[in-house]
Amino acid sequence: MADRRVVITGLGVVCSAGVGAEPFWQAMLEGRQCVKGIDLFDAARFPCRIGGQLDDFSARSFVPKDYRKAVKVMARDIEIAVAAADLAFRDAHLETRGTNTDGKSDVTPARLGCNIGAGLICSDLDELGAAVNTAVTDGKFDLRKWGNSGMNNLTPLWLLKYLPNMLSCHVTIIHGAEGPSNTITCGDASGQLTVGEARRLILRGAADVVITGGAESKLNPMGLLRQNMLGRLATAGNEAPASACRPFDASACGTVIGEGGGLVILEELEHAKARGAKIYAEVVGFGASCDPAGIDVLTPTVGGLDLAVTKALADAEIKPDAIDLIVAHGTAVAAEDRLEVQAWRKAMGPAADKAMATALTGATGSLFAGAGAVELALAALAVKTGQVPPTVNFTQAAADCRLNLASKSRTGDIRHAVTGAFGIGGQSGAVVLKRYES
Amino acid sequence: MTLRRVVITGMGTVNPLGHDVESTWSAMMNVGSGISKTELFDAGTFPTTFSAQVKNFDLASQVASADRHRHAGRHCRFALGAAVQAWKQSGLDNFAGLDRRNLGIYLGSGEGSIDFENFTSLLVDCWRDGKLDTTLWAQLADQRMDLYREIEQESNMVVAHLAAEFNARGPAYNVLTACAASTQAIGEAAMQIRYGDVDVVLTGGAHSMIHPYGVTGFNRLTALSVRNDAIPTASRPFDMTRDGFVLGEGASILVMEEYELARKRGAKILAEIIGYGASADAFRITDQDPEGAGAAASMRNALADAKLTIHDIDYISAHGTGTKQNDQVETRGVKAVFGDHARNVPVSSVKSMVGHLIAAAGATELITCILAIRDQVLPPTANMNSADPDCDLDYVPNAPRKARVRTCMSNSFGFGGQNNTLIITGG
Secondary structure, eight states: OOOOEEEEEEEEEEETTSSSSHHHHHHHHTTTTOOOOOOTTTTTTSSSSSOOOTTTTOOOSSGGGGGGGGGGGOHHHHHHHHHHHHHHHHHHTOOTTTTTOOHHHHSGGGEEEEEOOOOOOOOOHHHHHHHHHHHEEETTEEEHHHTTTGGGGOOOTGGGGSTHHHHHHHHHHHHHHOOOOEEOOOOOHHHHHHHHHHHHHHHSSSSSSEEEEEEEEESSSSHHHHHHTTOOOOOSSSSSSTTTOOOTTTTTTOOOOEEEEEEEEEEEHHHHHHTTOOOOEEEEEEEEEEEEEGSSSSSSTTHHHHHHHHHHHHTOOOOOOGOOEEEEEEOSSSHHHHHHHHHHHHTTTHHHHHSSSEHHHHOOOGGGGGGGHHHHHHHHHHHHEEEEETTOOOOOOTTTOBBBSSSSSSEEESSSEEEEETTTTTTEEEEEEOOOOO | OOOOOOOOOEEEEBBTTSSSHHHHHHHHHHTTOOEETTTTTTTTTTTTOOOOOOOOOOOOOTTTGGGGGTTTTHHHHHHHHHHHHHHHHHTGGOOOOGGGGGGGEEEEEEEOOOOOOHHHHHHHHTTOOOOOOOOHHHHHHHOOHHHHHHHTSSHHHHHHHHHHHOOOOOOOBOOGGGGGHHHHHHHHHHHHHHTTTSSSSEEEEEEEEOHOOOHHHOOOOOOOOTTTTSGOOOOOOBBTTTOOBBBEEEEEEEEEEEEHHHHHHOOOOOOEEEEEEEEOOOSSSOOOTTTTHHHHEEEEEHHHHHHHOGGGGEEEOOOOOOOOOHHHHHHEEEEHHHHHGGGGSSSOTTTTHHHGGGGGGHHHHHHHHHHHHHHTTEOOBSSSSSSOOOOOOOOSSSEEEEEEOOOOEEEEEEETTTTEEEEEOOO
């Protein structure tokens, strides 16, 4: 394996803070609060009825004309990924058959990979419910009626709306990505893990460009119910949604569901240079771990984040004090935040308190499988511009939280940044970025 | 960087033909069928009334700490059984020298089975004026639904259970690339070991979609066989009369490790992973590339990775689902790669006997490749009685065959055009 290097050349972000890297970054630097009352459906009777929702969003404007029909068989998670892919390729000025109607492509299709993290996609309950309610006898669901006729009320492609690999599949089809393609489903850790695997594809020579990241929407009655059952949602804040989600804050009272995700373009350095691409940052380190305690979903864990970070730093061949920015996961679930702070401290020692730190969740709510790539995009923009967005709704640090967080945006000389995340079930991943110097 | 060799030292399976490796293999050698009338729910009025079910599996008979996994979903139970079998065979249960930070997990597990009765009754009880009344849902669902039944549906929960069972602290992943998932998981796990990320990985897959919505989804796609009058022989890969795949369930797990570690601790090496390839069709979500170009690319990538030529492959374990399209496309793909030599290479599909285990299919099929090398015998494609001119390879029809088998290729192709190929050789 010759010494291949991997750089980020394009960013596609889709979340309540912005659709596209530019608007997202402006919102981040402003510290915009994007959580509000949920109006995608009537959430009035849910204990927590606020979220970071995407308004007026559809993938229709992000796909070639001849693909618009297919948007009908995309769950919202898929739509987010498809939009993020279009944004990322365009941001990278990397033409594919999806962005260039002449069919010209700046990358050999067989050398273009696609790794996307996804969650458990919820069926559209109105769609499924309409079919189910044709198979009711005496007020009860009638399975025999369902088999006979009820199921025929579902569109033949119904199943394909909800397969997690369909995020990747639609993106590969739209953009002609014929290289390796993977779908990682590890909750909030999916983004970092997927990016790590994508980088490996380039390092080992299986691809020259990989579009990678994750997307998810749990902003539906099922997702809201499940997170509520887990006891992770904000217990206060329905009256003041914008400030409800407070990562690492002394008054943190739970997380808020957001929706969205991001896809980034990872590219082999020489490939990027040959086409004169703009380079946001180099991906120099990756680590992953898990915590056996993740089996108990009611016990907070951070999935062995300390080990993931330690490995990522070792992979990057840097010491903890070389890190200038930590993009933390900061779910705003107080017990998780506390463990996360400990993990950063365990992996980095006092350097964990010195590096600037920030977290996304206060602004957008939890993005689950979509979080990691948005965190990575944030880190890449910080490395590129030397600007660090504030941690929205962070006003007073929680006890024992000594991360160097701020409520205002800052500037600094950011040579290395690290981002790490963990999810329910106990997996974690961490990625180290380095400023690209030619 | 020196690349490390990757070997398999343990394997386990729970599937419709057996609850362990040997009984499964013996059933295949006897050309058995794991397919019968669906008993997990009343499928009597469904277009497809049968499936390949795991029957009478008792977790406690295989896993000493079964109580710790009391919340585990159906497919997770299969995975735990399979993993404990593999772990024991590998000898790692009696080896103190493994730092658990070097024990990773890389699975291709499906989502857990839905809490069908509760979920569906809620869709009925909360239905008002042609839509879901979400205010009613917020109350009733919270009362009726069970936290664990819900959260265990997340596909990474199988990883969580295995991590707890074996105290794993290394890199942990779940991939869910439909029917290719466990082949992809095994291939990526091998790369993790080859490039030094981790020394030992529990890898493979688990899945059960034999519930009303799973069968509904595949029936609506018209992907399933509807041969309700000939249930045991309904799975007919490569045969002219094939009419769809037979939905199965189960789990197969392998212990994969770095060669030097296995050698030093005196482990019996069952096989070596020497090649892995992946590709995407980038064609359509509903159809495979009709010329099999994506499948061919995956096979070629695996051959290149293994530094082998087509003449080195003694046997191909086909994806061979029994759908009209897959078997024709796969045959074209094999011919595109193997050319005139294609007819000399035996190709078979054990799905003809065990059914299609979806995310768990690839791992189960890789185990049969390992056994084919061990016993120098090829598992057959059952139920081949009428030739399809579009499927004109040597499919090892109807009976196992003695053969010289050193190197095997195993293919898996997923809905949406995900293609993965593994190449193994004997230990």
